[in-house]
Amino acid sequence: MVSSLSCAVALQIMNYRINSNKKExxxxxxxxxxxxxxxxxxxxxxPVPDEVLQKVFEGLRWAPSWANTQCWKVIVVRDxxxxxxxxxxxxxxxxSHSAMAEAPILVVLCGExxxxxxxxxxxxxxxxxxxxxxxxxxxxxxxxxxxxLGLGTxxxxxxxxxxVEEILGVPENxxxxxxxxxxxxxxxxxxxxxxxxxxxxxxEKYPKExxx
Amino acid sequence: MVSSLSCAVALQIMNYRINSNKKExxxxxxxxxxxxxxxxxxxxxxPVPDEVLQKVFEGLRWAPSWANTQCWKVIVVRDxxxxxxxxxxxxxxxxSHSAMAEAPILVVLCGExxxxxxxxxxxxxxxxxxxxxxxxxxxxxxxxxxxxLGLGTxxxxxxxxxxVEEILGVPENxxxxxxxxxxxxxxxxxxxxxxxxxxxxxxEKYPKExxx
Numbered sequence: 001m002v003s004s005l006s007c008a009v010a011l012q013i014m015n016y017r018i019n020s021n022k023k024e025x026x027x028x029x030x031x032x033x034x035x036x037x038x039x040x041x042x043x044x045x046x047p048v049p050d051e052v053l054q055k056v057f058e059g060l061r062w063a064p065s066w067a068n069t070q071c072w073k074v075i076v077v078r079d080x081x082x083x084x085x086x087x088x089x090x091x092x093x094x095x096s097h098s099a100m101a102e103a104p105i106l107v108v109l110c111g112e113x114x115x116x117x118x119x120x121x122x123x124x125x126x127x128x129x130x131x132x133x134x135x136x137x138x139x140x141x142x143x144x145x146x147x148x149l150g151l152g153t154x155x156x157x158x159x160x161x162x163x164v165e166e167i168l169g170v171p172e173n174x175x176x177x178x179x180x181x182x183x184x185x186x187x188x189x190x191x192x193x194x195x196x197x198x199x200x201x202x203x204e205k206y207p208k209e210x211x212x
Numbered sequence: 213m214v215s216s217l218s219c220a221v222a223l224q225i226m227n228y229r230i231n232s233n234k235k236e237x238x239x240x241x242x243x244x245x246x247x248x249x250x251x252x253x254x255x256x257x258x259p260v261p262d263e264v265l266q267k268v269f270e271g272l273r274w275a276p277s278w279a280n281t282q283c284w285k286v287i288v289v290r291d292x293x294x295x296x297x298x299x300x301x302x303x304x305x306x307x308s309h310s311a312m313a314e315a316p317i318l319v320v321l322c323g324e325x326x327x328x329x330x331x332x333x334x335x336x337x338x339x340x341x342x343x344x345x346x347x348x349x350x351x352x353x354x355x356x357x358x359x360x361l362g363l364g365t366x367x368x369x370x371x372x373x374x375x376v377e378e379i380l381g382v383p384e385n386x387x388x389x390x391x392x393x394x395x396x397x398x399x400x401x402x403x404x405x406x407x408x409x410x411x412x413x414x415x416e417k418y419p420k421e422x423x424x
Binding site: 028029030031033034035037039054055057058059061062063064066068070072073074075076077078079082110117124125126127130132133134135136137138139140141143144145148155157158159161162168169170171174177178192193194195197200201202203204205206208210 | 240241242243245246247249251266267269270271273274275276278280282284285286287288289290291294322329336337338339342344345346347348349350351352353355356357360367369370371373374380381382383386389390404405406407409412413414415416417418420422
């Protein structure tokens with residue numbers, strides 16, 4: 001009884017915070033968004049209004065990309081049958097499996113091949129296609145904007161990409177990169193730790209002693 | 213005379229805006245940052261204070277990553293000799309070449325190999341190493357935070373990666389991904405267009421008619 005009460009209180013606090021962010025005209029501060037965003041693995045059933053979804057895509061839309069090529073494509077999956085098929089490509093042991101089942105929307109992020117990092121379809125650098133980098137830039141805009149609107153996300157990359165491409169009819173020139181459930185959180189995300197800045201930022205040269 | 217005056221006025225407006233963003237306690241709104249950020253290719257000589265640079269890394273630090281593996285590494289280059297060597301790996305025709313020479317700092321973003329998307333050093337998906345995706349997520353946090361603090365960035369990916377790795381002494385288990393100059397803008401960036409949301413966001417299935 002005590003624990004379900006504490007849980008209710010915690011949820012109330014979180015909802016209050018989320019709703020206060022959503023108020024029209026309320027400023028949603030960048031660093032608060034960057035630091036407050038968490039991977040959300042429990043979702044409410046409430047649908048995401050279309051105008052809210054459009055705002056999240058507006059955030060994604062303004063990401064930078066290689067020569068402004070904007071190779072990203074997204075598929076919004078709501079159909080329970082298709083969602084269930086996609087869920088079958090993710091291991092049940094994946095901590096995001098149930099989140100993908102719960103959330104009202106599953107967003108599948110794709111990248112058009114031979115565009116980013118390429119000229120006339122040929123890679124310009126030894127790194128080949130830059131679609132993973134550019135979709136990464138776009139996904140971060142998406143997740144930050146979603147959070148600023150009170151929505152949860154969790155980036156899922158460990159699944160059978162080929163199978164999802166078949167399910168969604170993704171053409172040869174495009175590949176599926178990552179997915180995220182999208183919806184209103186039913187519980188706060190876990191605050192995970194980060195390395196100290198001194199562990200990843202170096203001066204002038206790469207240090208000989210970095211063993212990470 | 214008229215054009216240099218207009219230019220001075222435009223710069224004044226931009227600096228005002230930048231400085232108003234920087235004021236302590238001023239809220240820097242997420243969507244304003246996402247939409248206002250531009251690639252900056254002209255920089256002032258003014259140095260970037262260490263505490264400001266730390267804030268930019270604080271933004272990068274809180275990016276999400278594959279199983280929170282945080283594969284990113286960054287090298288802050290200020291030494292004119294090293295900067296000049298790195299500049300030699302970029303084509304002079306690259307529109308960001310002079311920006312890299314002008315800005316007081318060059319930030320080189322690297323990724324540790326066989327960590328993101330991997331388990332015990334082996335890739336978990338057909339996409340191999342996910343370091344490009346995770347460094348993309350981190351780079352976007354970096355660029356947004358920099359902009360919110362009045363700093364300019366422009367992501368450069370087209371250069372001789374192997375040569376930059378040699379210059380900076382990057383070890384075998386790490387690779388250089390992208391670079392950006394970092395400093396206070398001397399001119400506003402060009403507002404580039406974006407595709408409409410309807411051109412990249414689809415419902416339920418990938419459309420057969422998408423020819424982009």
